Every structure is written in C-alpha cells, then in structure tokens.
Amino acid sequence: MTIQKIMVIGAGQMGSGIAQVCAMAGFEVILHDLNEEIVHKGISSIKKQLQKQVEKEKLTNSEKEEIIQRLNVSSTLDDVKKADLIIEAIIEKMEVKTSLFEKLDQLASEKTILATNTSSLPITEIAAATARPDRVIGMHFMNPVPVMKLVEIIRGLATSDEVYEQIEAVTRKLNKTPVEVQDFPGFVSNRILMPMINEAIFTVYEGVAEPEAVDEVMKLGMNHPMGPLTLADFIGLDTCLYIMETLHEGFGDDKYRPCPLLRKYVKAGWLGRKSGRGFYQYS
Ligand code: NAI
DSSP states (O other), rough: OOOOEEEEEOOOHHHHHHHHHHHHTTOOEEEOSSSSSHHHHHHHHHHHHHHHHHHTTTSSSHHHHHHHEEEEEEOOGGGGOSEEEEEEOOOOOOHHHHHHHHHHHSSSSTTEEEOOOOOOOHHHHHTTTOGGGGGEEEEESSTTTTTOOOOEEEEEOOOOHHHHHHHHHHHHTTTTTEEEEETTTTTTHHHHHHHHHHHHHHHHHHSOOOOHHHHHHIIIHHHOOSSSHHHHHHHOHHHHHHHHHHHHHHHGGGGGOOOOHHOOOOOOOOBBBBGGSSSSSSO
C-alpha cells in the first residue's frame, strides 16, 4: 500500500505542525479536531508559518498556495475512511486515546495504519484497544514540528515489520530522521528530558532560585538553547504533568514524582504559552 492521504487528529500545537510538514512533503492531508473552529485555528497558524517561509524566500507564493490546497478541514470522524495513515495528536490521556482508537479501528479501512504522537503512553496498550494491533505504531514528533528533525518511532508488541518500514519511509519523506526505540514509559526523549524539567520545577518550589535564574544557569552553564522552565511552558505544563505521571506509574520510583508546584499550576489553568501563563507570562 502506498500512503497518499494522511489524516491528523488533533489540531493543537503538535497536530497542526504535523499537518503542515505532511502537506509540505506532498501528502493530501485531512486535519481533524472536535469542531471546525479549532481546526481553522490550526490552519491559520500553519498559514502564518508558511508566510514566514515565503518572507525568508524558502518558499514561493505559489508553493505556499499548493501546500494550503492540500490541507482539508474535518470535524467528523467519518473522514477516517479516506485515509491511508492516521496520526493522532490529541490530549495525553490514556482513556481518551484508547476510546478514540476504538472508534478509528471501527471506521477506518482495514489497511489503514494508526499512528500515535503520544509522548509517553504505552503503544502496546493503545494498540490493544483495536482489533489491528499489528497496524498501530508510535510516531513521536518533536516540538516545533516544522523545525525539529527527530521522530522517535516506537513499535508496540505486535507492530508488524511492514508497518514499521512504511512509517520509517513516510518519516524520511517528511525530511525527518527516524530513530527506533522500544515501548517503555517516556521512550528515550521524555524519560531523560522530563525528569530534568521536573527537577527544575522542584528547585523553584524549594526556593533554591527564581525561574529566570534556573533557566539562566542551564543556558549559560550547560549550553542548552532554552532553559527547562521556558521549555516546559512551550511544551505545555499539562502535557509535562501527564508525562511525569506516566513515568511515575510506569517505573514506580519516587524519582519520577511530579513536583506539587507543577500540579498546582495545572490546576490553576496555568498551562504555559498556550494559556498565556506558566512559569512566565505571555501576552
Ligand atoms: P494541544 O492541547 O495543543 O492540542 C490537543 C488538541 O486535541 C486540541 O486541539 C483538542 O481540541 C484536541 N482533542 C482533544 N480530544 C480530542 C478528540 N477526542 N478528538 C479530536 N480532537 C481532540 O496538545 P499538543 O501539545 O498538541 O499535544 C498533543 C499530543 O502530542 C499529546 O499526546 C502530547 O503528549 C504529544 N506531544 C506533545 C509535545 C509538546 O511539546 N507539546 C511534543 C511531542 C508530543
């Protein structure tokens, strides 16, 4: 089967980035979310990104228009019937993802591959919600998707070699570098990154330093391009909390305990950049 049409489910920061790179690589794309208003918000952020590329002379105006033509809006799950590959990028909650995968499995053609952009949840468990675990795979993009080169590819227990190879080929077509990792909580990227971010939050919680100071230490001292708290705001504090909970539950070790300050911010609705406030304020 050749993959031509990709449906991206979830038009938030990751889903719209994934839709953008798929359309730029020449795939027909259907971008889906709970309602059309959210999808249009995603599409307008893609248009802004593309316009920036035109201004930098990396794209011509007509290339930009062709990319936009390949993006289709969807607010009904029935559209999955048209897709060869579905990439899910909705909220990082197991029960929400498994309930979606059950529906996708019922609606999609039996050949359709179901990929998830989860940052930490077990692929095997998501796959088990379907009757096609051999056609379910993890495709973990990095944020911001159009800029970052890596895609972690995670096989579930039953993922077939054929599906793995197809996803590896799609990843290369998107001009990204695939890296195969095994299905363990947080995979490689977030198993290493999130405990560092959580520890940065603990240093603020314990009054060791202000957020600006923590970020400055990691930027100037460790040569990180962005401090961990700026990065946490960028990722979304809700997503950071869900990932820490997955690590804590999966490994059972206290070193993965989410910082109470992280919980407090999420409860307050301080989710970082996307809500206008996290460790920093955004206008
Ligand atoms: P987001 O909050 O920006 O977007 C999530 C979108 O999913 C929202 O537009 C929401 O309306 C939609 N949604 C929720 N339930 C839905 C459903 N049942 N059907 C259709 N749409 C639904 O979140 P973000 O940051 O884009 O994260 C999405 C996924 O990507 C999560 O699994 C996250 O762990 C993963 N991820 C996030 C990264 C980040 O840096 N934020 C990096 C890599 C992966």
